[in-house]
Amino acid sequence: xxxxxxxxxxxxxxxxxxxxxxxxxxxxxxxxxxxxxxxxxxxxxxxxxxxxxxxxxxxxxxxxxxxxxxxxxxxxxxxxxxxxxxxxxxxxxxxxxxxxxxxxxxxxxxxxxxxxxxxxxxxxxxxxxxxxxxxxxxxxxxxxxxxxxxxxxxxxxxxxxxxxxxxxxxxxxxxxxxxxxxxxxxxxxxxxxxxxxxxxxxxxxxxxxxxxxxxxxxxxxxxxxxxxxxxxxxxxxxxxxxxxxxxxxxxxxxxxxxxxxxxxxxxxxxxxxxxxxxxxxxxxxxxxxxxxxxxxxxxxxxxxxxxxxxxxxxxxxxxxxxxxxxxxxxxxxxxxxxxxxxxxxxxxxxxxxxxxxxxxxxxxxx
Ligand SMILES: C[S@@+](CC[C@H](N)C(=O)[O-])C[C@H]1O[C@@H](n2cnc3c(N)ncnc32)[C@H](O)[C@@H]1O
Numbered sequence: 001x002x003x004x005x006x007x008x009x010x011x012x013x014x015x016x017x018x019x020x021x022x023x024x025x026x027x028x029x030x031x032x033x034x035x036x037x038x039x040x041x042x043x044x045x046x047x048x049x050x051x052x053x054x055x056x057x058x059x060x061x062x063x064x065x066x067x068x069x070x071x072x073x074x075x076x077x078x079x080x081x082x083x084x085x086x087x088x089x090x091x092x093x094x095x096x097x098x099x100x101x102x103x104x105x106x107x108x109x110x111x112x113x114x115x116x117x118x119x120x121x122x123x124x125x126x127x128x129x130x131x132x133x134x135x136x137x138x139x140x141x142x143x144x145x146x147x148x149x150x151x152x153x154x155x156x157x158x159x160x161x162x163x164x165x166x167x168x169x170x171x172x173x174x175x176x177x178x179x180x181x182x183x184x185x186x187x188x189x190x191x192x193x194x195x196x197x198x199x200x201x202x203x204x205x206x207x208x209x210x211x212x213x214x215x216x217x218x219x220x221x222x223x224x225x226x227x228x229x230x231x232x233x234x235x236x237x238x239x240x241x242x243x244x245x246x247x248x249x250x251x252x253x254x255x256x257x258x259x260x261x262x263x264x265x266x267x268x269x270x271x272x273x274x275x276x277x278x279x280x281x282x283x284x285x286x287x288x289x290x291x292x293x294x295x296x297x298x299x300x301x302x303x304x305x306x307x308x309x310x311x312x313x314x315x316x317x318x319x320x321x322x323x324x325x326x327x328x329x330x331x332x333x334x335x336x337x338x339x340x341x342x343x344x345x346x347x348x349x350x351x352x353x354x355x356x357x358x359x360x361x362x363x364x365x366x
Contacts, residue, residue, distance in 0.1 A: 004271070005031055008027070009187065010180065013179055018179030019178050020164055021164055022220065023178075024270070025163065026162050029162075035271060036271050038117070040120060041089065048274050051156050052346075053089075055332050057095045058313050058317070058329075058336075059092065059095070060093065061099035061313065062305060062313065063095075063096045064100040065100070066358075067106070067153070069358075070151060070238050070358045073356070074236055074237060076106075077148070077236070080151060081151070081237075082110045083113040083114075083145050085115045085154035086154060086156065086157035087114045087115075087116055088121060088125075088155075089125065089128055090121075090127075094132055097112075098132065107134070111137075112134055112135075112136035112137070115141060116139075117140050125138075141224075150232065150237040150239075151238060152228055152232075152237070152239035154239070155243075158225075158279045159243050159276040160274075160275075161220045161221045163220070163221075165217070166214065166216075167191060172195050173195065173198050173200075174193075175191070177191065177192055178190070189267070200217055202249045205251055215249075216255075216277055218279070218284070221279070221284060232353055233291065233293050239350065239351040240348065240358075241348065241349050245281055245347060246278060246282075248282045256277070258274045259272065281347060285349065292354070293351045294351070294355070295349065295351055297347070297361065299347065299349075299360070301348055302339060302344060303343075306337060307360030310337065311333065314333040
């Protein structure tokens with residue numbers, strides 16, 4: 001099936017030659033008119049996939065309470081910027097703010113920023129946050145949020161940012177690009193004719209890679225992480241990221257498309273399916289450290305949420321609930337924490353000013 005975006009991409013390839021995987025992702029997800037996120041609300045049963053805050057209110061509540069405790073440890077700065085990257089429907093922030101009402105001083109001090117490029121999702125966020133009576137300021141990028149002490153939250157944000165792919169061939173490393181297939185009626189992966197800059201690939205992986213191995217470079221994510229880390233070091237605060245991916249650099253093609261809750265062909269319907277890649281937490285951690293910040297974790301999501309008290313929160317909610325609701329709450333707890341579900345594949349990493357520990361790695365005494 002061709003899509004409006006396919007025609008645009010075909011045109012770009014005809015004009016300039018094959019495009020990078022990063023450019024393909026940028027267009028497929030973020031093209032102002034036809035990009036996947038720009039045209040729809042993809043969450044839930046009716047949509048293409050589901051995320052932790054859409055599974056249960058407890059996820060956002062935990063993050064809200066974490067934010068209050070970290071703010072108290074920071075010395076209760078007023079104002080404090082609370083920034084969410086890629087807030088989806090705004091569900092996480094709505095639940096977090098409700099839980100954070102436990103400390104009215106925090107609620108008075110917080111200045112809310114949502115970093116979101118999709119107009120459709122900005123609308124959904126507006127509707128969701130209306131009930132909290134706390135209206136955020138929207139920005140297209142983290143760089144446009146205000147100065148000062150900050151708390152940054154991102155759930156499944158980095159997995160949506162563009163990656164570049166490099167493949168080991170018998171002649172050395174080549175960049176993987178998106179070009180036209182032999183028949184000229186569809187897209188196909190092709191290799192750049194020239195050699196890639198090998199220093200982009202971590203030395204340990206260069207040594208072990210066999211022909212056909214793929215390395216994914218997350219320079220777009222690293223650039224955002226560098227910005228965040230610099231701000232945290234300069235102004236104080238912490239950032240907390242949840243994403244699925246691996247602790248250390250690895251080899252493998254993790255680019256995937258999801259549509260109607262099923263895997264789909266990455267190139268078949270640009271703009272109609274979600275595209276993500278596993279997050280290489282080592283790349284993010286190295287970028288944060290290079291900017292002078294301290295990195296805590298990553299921890300598996302299940303362990304992180306259990307340390308924060310997710311089980312106790314679930315038990316509390318279940319205490320007065322009907323049996324069918326008890327089942328839903330318990331199911332949500334398991335989904336987020338079970339090693340066979342989201343408990344291990346998803347990981348949590350914090351970035352702070354050096355010497356500033358945050359729960360569950362320490363801190364929280366404030
Ligand atoms: C996988 S969704 C996660 C949504 C939400 N955090 C959740 O857990 O439900 C990715 C989010 O990032 C946004 N997004 C994608 N690329 C972005 C970019 N380059 N800048 C800002 N937001 C982006 C999407 O519109 C969406 O809100």
